[in-house]
Amino acid sequence: MTDLTAHHVGTTVSDLEQAVEFYRDVLGFDVLTEFESSGESFATGVGVPNATGKFAHLDAQGVRVELIEYDPAGEPCTAESVNQRGAKHLGFEVDDVGAFYESLPDDVETLSEPQTTPTGARILFIRDPEDNLIEIITP
Missing domain, CATH: 3.10.180.10 (2,3-Dihydroxybiphenyl 1,2-Dioxygenase, domain 1)
Known part of the structure; x- marks a missing residue:
């Protein structure tokens, strides 16, 4: 193989x-x-x-x-939330999720303010102009 x-x-x-x-x-x-x-x-x-x-x-x-x-364009298939079957997201690492969040333009949609998970990772989910989910993470 x-x-x-x-x-x-x-x-x-x-x-x-x-x-x-x-x-x-x-x-x-x-x-x-x-x-x-x-x-x-x-x-x-x-x-x-x-x-x-x-x-x-x-x-x-x-x-x-x-x-x-x-x-031809297909039908939209944007997930409303990350737990939907077939939901996808792109994930990108930054040194400081909080600083990244503060630098975002006002018109960028976020799911919440940055959060610290039980593993210690800091995460932030945003949406691009097409409503695709993007995770910003500081592991």
Whole structure:
């Protein structure tokens, strides 16, 4: 069997430009590349007839985050809470969750103020402009 290595974590968005702005300007990620893909092999590969995709890859300190805007767009499947089956989130580490929280623009939605878990980790969940959950953690 071939050994697997991580390449990226991805999330589908409806407005790539707005999502890139958030991940770049609010989270501080560098844009590595932006590109488009289409054609029969792409549509067959993603299992969406006649699909095209606009992509952005961003660097989250060594983790490649892939944002994808599809045409045709699918139905939203945003989880209302993290305990829903199939719920997903992206997790990113910072040195100080409290300082990160204080630096957020007022229009960024949070689930709560930073919390300290029984393991001693400090966590904060925020939502991106597409309502995707993002965990900010200081382990």
